[in-house]
Amino acid sequence: MNTQDLLSNHQLRKTPMRTAVLDLLISENKALAIKDFDQQLTDYDRVTLYRTLKTFEDQGIIHSIVDGNRQTSYALCSHHCTEHHHHDEHIHFHCTKCEKTICLDDTAAPVITTPAGFQVNQVQLLVEGVCDTCNR
Numbered sequence: 001m002n003t004q005d006l007l008s009n010h011q012l013r014k015t016p017m018r019t020a021v022l023d024l025l026i027s028e029n030k031a032l033a034i035k036d037f038d039q040q041l042t043d044y045d046r047v048t049l050y051r052t053l054k055t056f057e058d059q060g061i062i063h064s065i066v067d068g069n070r071q072t073s074y075a076l077c078s079h080h081c082t083e084h085h086h087h088d089e090h091i092h093f094h095c096t097k098c099e100k101t102i103c104l105d106d107t108a109a110p111v112i113t114t115p116a117g118f119q120v121n122q123v124q125l126l127v128e129g130v131c132d133t134c135n136r
Contacts, residue, residue, distance in 0.1 A: 002026070010059045017044060017052050022061075031065050031073035031092070031101040067101040068094035068128050075103050092124070095131035102131070 003022040007014050024040050025032060032040075037049055053074055056062040060077055067073045075092075091104045109123045 006061055010061060012055070012059065015052075017048050018056075020044070021049070021052050021056070025062065025074070025076050029102075031067060031075040031103070033067065033069075033071045033073045035071075036073075065092050065101060065103075066124060066126070067092070067099075068096065068126060069099065073101050075101070092126050093131070094126055094128045095134055096128055097130050097134040100131055101126075 001009075003019050003026065004014065006022055007018060012018060020041055021037070024037065028036075034049075037044075041049070053062065057064060057074070062074045063077050065073045065075060091107045091109055092101055093104055094101045104127075109125045112120055112123055114120055
C-alpha cells in the first residue's frame with residue numbers, strides 16, 4: 001500500500017511530515033528508531049514527528065517495538081490493524097550486527113497465561129541474532 005492510500009484509508013490529512021514518515025517506513029521496510037528519522041528527515045520539528053508517530057500508532061498504521069538496544073522503534077502494521085485493535089502480537093527479530101529490527105509477521109507470539117485478575121495489554125517478543133544479510 002502506498003502513502004496516499006494509507007492516509008486516505010485512515011481519514012488523515014496529507015501533510016509533509018505524515019508523508020515523509022510513511023514514505024520512509026515503506027522504503028526502509030524495517031522498524032525505525034527516532035535516530036533513524038533524525039538521520040533521514042531534513043528540516044523537521046521533533047514535536048511534530050512525535051505527534052505524527054502517536055497519531056499513526058493510534059490509527060493502527062504503525063506499532064512500537066522496544067528493540068535490542070532498549071530503544072523504541074516503529075514499524076508499519078499489517079493491513080488487519082485498526083485504530084481499535086492492533087494485530088501486532090508477532091515476534092520481532094533484531095540483528096546484533098547491523099542493528100536492524102524487522103517484524104516476523106508470520107510468526108505469532110505464544111499465548112501467555114496469566115493469573116486470575118491479570119489483564120494483558122500487549123505482548124512483545126524480541127529475538128536477537130544475525131540477519132541473512134550480515135550472515136553472508
